[in-house]
Amino acid sequence: MEALKLTKKDFTSDQDVRWCPGCGDYAILSTVQKIMPDLGVPPHDVVFVSGIGCSGRFPYYMNTYGFHSIHGRAPGFATGLKVSRPELSVWLVSGDGDAMSIGGNHLIHILRRNVDINILMFNNRIYGLTKGQYSPTSEIGKKTKSTPMGSLDRPFNPLSLALGAGASFVARAVDRDLGHLQEVIRAANAHKGTSFVEIYQNCNVFNDGAFSQFTEKETKDDTVLYLEHGKPLIFGKNKDKGIVMRGAHPEVVTIGGEGGVLESDIVVHDETVPTPHYAFMLSQLQYPKFPEPVGVLRSVEQPTYDEMANEQIRRAKEAANGSSSLEKLLNSGDTWTVE
């Protein structure tokens, strides 16, 4: 790692960044460029794959290998690349429309397969590049160009969808909290298997302030639940609120004081619960009834598709014991000779 002595600049390409001024994408880009040098992988062993959308431009700005593909299909390209080249560090950048509208199927399948790829999904709850139609994460009733009377579809909860698909690593971060974003992306990178990170990203042109309740000083202490492995689910300006289970259901309680609950009753966060029901319960904590969790909801080590696929190849070669000659293969089966 030290030998590389890389800096942020080594990961910054010479292309002009072309997002709207003020777009949350800038902060995410800068964060990724910043932590890259610490990951111990030289730029030429890193590949950023993206789909189409404002977020899809991300690879152009990274001085790594970059693959700006087509709308929604980035998981397909990334899977082929990673399975055939497991030694590369493969990252996937996508938007809420790219990942969950046209690309929804590829997303749930890559998560199910657990290909060792880091997915950063920029959720701005809108279609940015096509200038402001509602997206599958837009709140119900949203008035946009395509829904002048308000949208009708209930939004996806990206974390719940990912967990429903069996994702082994699921996390959330916010474009405005850079320190925490760094941590989460580092954790995603450290995880072996598909890491799914939802990033609340402000589109200041078409959906400004979609996440302001989670980013503004006045509100965020009460609306955001920072998850830390092994720590109780406590939040609030005075760290006096927490989550307990009442039977099968979570509840917000006040700690201490009269009628308050003991800190020891608060659920202690465990990102490693083998089945996803606990993380799913967390993913369902939604504002305004609950604070919304950020950080790592689930991180469970399981064999990765790329690893197993290459292991099968290795085993098959081993079983053939060096006798896999083309000549032999062609001459196998029922053969006969004409003289």
Added chain:
Amino acid sequence: MEALKLTKKDFTSDQDVRWCPGCGDYAILSTVQKIMPDLGVPPHDVVFVSGIGCSGRFPYYMNTYGFHSIHGRAPGFATGLKVSRPELSVWLVSGDGDAMSIGGNHLIHILRRNVDINILMFNNRIYGLTKGQYSPTSEIGKKTKSTPMGSLDRPFNPLSLALGAGASFVARAVDRDLGHLQEVIRAANAHKGTSFVEIYQNCNVFNDGAFSQFTEKETKDDTVLYLEHGKPLIFGKNKDKGIVMRGAHPEVVTIGGEGGVLESDIVVHDETVPTPHYAFMLSQLQYPKFPEPVGVLRSVEQPTYDEMANEQIRRAKEAANGSSSLEKLLNSGDTWTVE
């Protein structure tokens, strides 16, 4: 209803049924044909939409309107049909490959939208029609034509996936338990919104016995958890086992006896919990650690897409107050007259 005086025969078409002898599809077909007359809808107001697969043949055998579409896309056709013709009773029949492999995205989106359609997904954990490749619900390590060394992908849990997508009605039934299957399909039909029913279906040709632990007399009492709304989660030959919550996690316990648990500690099933975390927890009960739940996991009334879309049209017409003339429309905007 009585006025119709319909019988099973009225819902049976004249086409030869062409599944393999012994296929679980027969029982499902017969069950559906049997309960149809009770639903109060004449055959000509019913449409069965399907994709491609053995299951895709289903509509041909129903003497209703039938739409045998293309692989994986049935939710798209069904949505267009139902939204434009909300008065029809629309059913969707699909397989595990059709619904969760190529059609995964359309499935999660129709569930999210809550279009009032009944989905019957025949899960035989295999591709039947294409003669035996593994499917997204096949168990890991499955040896099939396409995976001679065993499959590598972790299977979807269809119920978890549906719940992750926000499905308002989620249930499971088994092709061999016809009485229960009837009940579940009736409940699905009664539900307003998208009903998702997973049916464990035996493909005796390519995946025989995939569900035998849940259908064979010797085992099924201990492997199947029958869900009933308002009743505790109890199972076992002697009805002496149940599910309790330990903090955020479910556990199997023995009721009564020494060291046993009180029946009142057993979780009481509630299909109407507003958020899906509880149903998700149930969906994660998996054999062999747990019995697998059958019956209705979740049934929550929420506005349907088709209803709301038509309501918007009604409101728009009302707002226009009868003044929606084509002539007016064409002459709207900035016009000028040349004389």
Added chain:
Amino acid sequence: MVEAGAGSREDTARPSQELESVVIRFAGDSGDGIQLTGTQFTNTSFIAGNDLSTLPDFPAEIRAPAGSLAGVSGFQLQLSSQEVHTPGDTPDVLVCMNPAALKVNLPLIEKGKVILLNTSTFNSANIKKAGYEENPLEDGTLDDYQVFPVDITALTLGALEDSDLSQKEKTRCKNFFALGLLYWLYNRKMDTTEQWLNKKFSKAPELAAANIKVMHAGYNYGVTTEMFASTYEVKPAQIQPGKYRNVTGNTALSLGMVAASQLSGLPVFLGTYPITPASDILHDLARFKNFGIVTFQAEDEIAGVCSAIGASYGGSIGLTSTSGPGLALKSEAMGLAVIMELPLVVVDVQRGGPSTGLPTKPEQADLLAAMFGRHGECPAVVLAPATPADCFDIAIEAVRLATKYMTPVIILSDGFIANSSEAWHIPEVDTLPDLSVRFTVAEDGKGPFTRDPETLSRPWIRPGTPGLTHRVGGLEKDFNTGNVSYDPDNHEKMIRTRAAKVAGIAKDIEPAQVVGPESGDVLILSWGSPAGTVRRALEVFQKEGASVAGCHLRHLNPFPADLGQVMAKYRHVVIPEMNLGQLRMLITANYDVRPVGINKVKGQPFRVSEIVDPVRRLLQGVH
């Protein structure tokens, strides 16, 4: 400097010079309100009676950094006292709001033409962002042009000195200064724009007032400065009397769909997924719910077309709109509509390809994909509008053919037609065709595949119809019953029947329309958006008395029945298209004609000279 000419106006001391037509291009940063300025000038000129054609030129980025080359937005318009067919090849007047706009647009304009510049923005930061080393106002770059440098931003702020608006809000009004100046220069009244501003800012009257004030300041600047030697006047055009409005292609198409719905008595169901440059069709139709139009933004293009087919099956007019990448994705499902024989209208607003290509630029390279981009023998009807306003008629024609022949119909629009606008003579509703549809009922005694011997079309049976329950699907169907059939002879019969049905539509469409001599040296055969430029080129040849005619195709599959006879009357057939020769290939394959191609694939419409010059060479036998 411009010459003084005849004419005068009371409020100015300047003479007014009469012009037949003028091409103006507004250019500036995307944040500068260029599209809005252009649209206002357009509307005002329309109302003044000019014929007009416009072309917005958006940047590919949503909002590139202020002052950057990527952020330059343009709007070109041609106004004339004659018939106008295009927004003009090259601007007579270029209005540049910043250095980047100058950099991007200078190559478009010929020497000697007028450039109006907002000098306030020519500071060293902006000059650098535009990629200039030196200030182009000072280094001789503009020596060969008539340059009018105006300190627009400063003058705008000056005009608003007394206003309570923020500096930023004030600066934002600067486009109205430019607009006011141009209104003066072209002898236009400001009342249309004033009305529009008052309506738009009805909730913020201080903004309306500020913009109006600035516009007047611009106008008065023209009056008082000595910069311009004369004003100009473009007289009203000789236009067919009637009521007009300005429509873009996408708007006209949407209106056409509403009309088709009303004329057929059937609801339209649009199942679609946003994509540039087709999204506006969704945006427009979403506002017509009061006409019973259902719009469904699906999860992707496949779900979009499938939902439209599902709605068609249910008795609606199933419609889906997209651009190239979406057309590719829809192809499998379109095959299902072909074999099920259901009506379906697919609108492809073509853009630069392949792949994502040049997503904001027009191209005509999806013709062969529309013809053949489906597996198997899978014929569909293909239409193409000639102009923005023609999109209205094409929409109606598409619905007529789709419902009458139970077939998918593909409309090939393009980014140029979709976004540019022209004056549209609003039709009387009772002159529009009757599209009424009768669904088959049990009493008709027809099965789902009992064909009409004339059209070869099968009946449209809506689910919900008693006594006609049946099953349709993607498998081959028995000719008589429609049940699944694997019979070899039946398959060939069905394949040939479906092909014959679509081919037979040739009898039911307008014959080939020739403009110019009925026989002769050259026939310019065109389709899609080059129509306007070809019309101009034909006028050029007509004036010269050259033996050049034009035939514009709106039906591409099938072709008009008499097309072969028409082409046979000319020595050469020339086909200009924004691709490498796709119509040319179809013509070569189907007729005994070897057309000459004029092919331009630059994401830009043809210029008149690009058609005139090669045809002229051909006439001279040089080609």
Added chain:
Amino acid sequence: MVEAGAGSREDTARPSQELESVVIRFAGDSGDGIQLTGTQFTNTSFIAGNDLSTLPDFPAEIRAPAGSLAGVSGFQLQLSSQEVHTPGDTPDVLVCMNPAALKVNLPLIEKGKVILLNTSTFNSANIKKAGYEENPLEDGTLDDYQVFPVDITALTLGALEDSDLSQKEKTRCKNFFALGLLYWLYNRKMDTTEQWLNKKFSKAPELAAANIKVMHAGYNYGVTTEMFASTYEVKPAQIQPGKYRNVTGNTALSLGMVAASQLSGLPVFLGTYPITPASDILHDLARFKNFGIVTFQAEDEIAGVCSAIGASYGGSIGLTSTSGPGLALKSEAMGLAVIMELPLVVVDVQRGGPSTGLPTKPEQADLLAAMFGRHGECPAVVLAPATPADCFDIAIEAVRLATKYMTPVIILSDGFIANSSEAWHIPEVDTLPDLSVRFTVAEDGKGPFTRDPETLSRPWIRPGTPGLTHRVGGLEKDFNTGNVSYDPDNHEKMIRTRAAKVAGIAKDIEPAQVVGPESGDVLILSWGSPAGTVRRALEVFQKEGASVAGCHLRHLNPFPADLGQVMAKYRHVVIPEMNLGQLRMLITANYDVRPVGINKVKGQPFRVSEIVDPVRRLLQGVH
């Protein structure tokens, strides 16, 4: 009854008659082991030295109800002492294991031919299921044929009287009775099948023994009954010496891909989704992991092709296999590979369309979709194998072109080539072409879009290569740097360069191969699976001395450079294809030739007469 002829064998009293070739068709219920029986007869005959061609004919249903028409499975083979090109037009011998098989297959066979029947199955239930009103054995239906009724099931059970197997297991052996009887009839040895049975049932030797016993019983039945007046002998063919094996098209294609991998030194990555009739390519390649072949069963066809492109980007040979519906779905992503200029091999095993169509039947109707089924100007190489064995060479050729020219290559196989089999002369590995690839490294001093002036191909740079990090995408690229470019002239340059690159491949492929006279009356121009039938037709004309030549195209885009000159040497060009004239359209569009089409779209291969007769009419000027 058959005539007695020359020849004899010790163990029979019957004479043996020599035949040049014979066409045998086995038919029965899908549960009757028909495919297996056919394959055994094939292998035994190959080893006996006959040339052979086979065609399995699966039912569309997985396992339709026993005895139903939908459940009938067939296997046809032609064996000969001469070169064989097809499985034969019509059977000389039809073996029917039940009434349904008779019903389905009787229309295929000419009067006077031999029908061997398992009379045990002709009970009234089965007769009814087959749609017969009366027992066809008794009502005169078969009067015009040579019928040999054998109580096969009963004889099988009799032979296994002493066995401990269940009744069901015993009955299952009945196909081996039929096989044994045919082995006797055609003077074949049973040892190959015995060996195979012993191997197959190594874990259930009682089953092996039972089947062998029944096969011998069948053989002995021939020896002892007086039913057949003679046996037959088809002498070994005059075949090029060497080692042979029997391959289907799908197997040959898979082997070709393994070979291409070895010859190029690159791993193959197959990203695919199962679909009939292409699935076997996945099944085959999945077994070659020891060669480093990665197979990925994706969630759909789109993910399949995308993963293959991702792998190509990573330096593998990206491969995807499908049939028509999948080709349609892949088209958008293929466009990305075109604009990114990455190697990609797409195999489309064509089946009856449109839509789901006739999914188990062959057709050639995806040619235009392969050529044009992508939006924008989006050229790709198109190849088609001529025969099952040719799939091996085509696979290698596809990889050669894809990697050398950085382009997608589409292989158009079809259901007939894919499933039928022929004897393949196994090549010596060192005669295969060198496909080695060198990835570009920083030291080469090339950028990602520095083209080879000869091939116009761009370098292949693998991620992981130090010093060459770069970005590629679906947007238009600058000609020099490969960075995103919206420049109009650059776009046209890139469009034309990509087109020229693919067109230029014409210089690098085999010239058009003519069989027969080098000029003359008729050239039969063919592609894909009609190859064999056309070869037979040419032999017919050759014998007659007619002026008819053949040219079979394996390269469809680009065409061989000399194709125009070759065609010009004949008065007529005739194109037989299993579609409505797709190659014909391409030829018409590209050459000064107006070919005559012979078009059959029945989900069935051509018969020789279907080609000979129309050509003959043409020769007579009647056409």
